[in-house]
Amino acid sequence: MAERPTLATPLGVVAGLATAAIPAWYDADRMALRDNHDFDALVNEAEGMVLDALDDAIARSPGICTCRDCVLDMAACALNSVPPRYRVSLLGSMSSRPELGGHYAAQVRQAVADAIARVQKNRSHD
Numbered sequence: 314m315a316e317r318p319t320l321a322t323p324l325g326v327v328a329g330l331a332t333a334a335i336p337a338w339y340d341a342d343r344m345a346l347r348d349n350h351d352f353d354a355l356v357n358e359a360e361g362m363v364l365d366a367l368d369d370a371i372a373r374s375p376g377i378c379t380c381r382d383c384v385l386d387m388a389a390c391a392l393n394s395v396p397p398r399y400r401v402s403l404l405g406s407m408s409s410r411p412e413l414g415g416h417y418a419a420q421v422r423q424a425v426a427d428a429i430a431r432v433q434k435n436r437s438h439d
């Protein structure tokens with residue numbers, strides 16, 4: 314039986330791994346960037362705002378299904394319809410949300426209301 318070739322990859326030597334299994338986007342320099350920097354500090358402020366607004370809206374609407382699937386669908390749906398608000402979260406800056414009042418907060422509330430209506434009309438379960 315012929316031995317399959319061994320591929321030397323930046324991940325280490327992977328015996329018998331088909332070349333197709335190495336993602337086309339894979340690049341050692343990009344991985345180094347991820348290894349050397351803490352991207353957990355990169356946060357989309359929209360997530361917290363959408364979850365807060367969803368929590369409020371669900372509390373005001375007793376008929377809404379709050380199973381895991383529906384809640385995640387509503388959150389994803391709302392998040393996909395508001396512009397992201399990424400920022401770098403450093404120690405001490407957790408409470409500052411300078412540009413997130415007014416119009417954007419209203420957009421978030423509307424997105425949540427639309428997401429609730431859409432998901433409750435088209436639930437992923439009976």
Ligand SMILES: [Zn+2]
Pocket residue numbers: 378379380381382383384436438
């Ligand atoms: Zn549900």
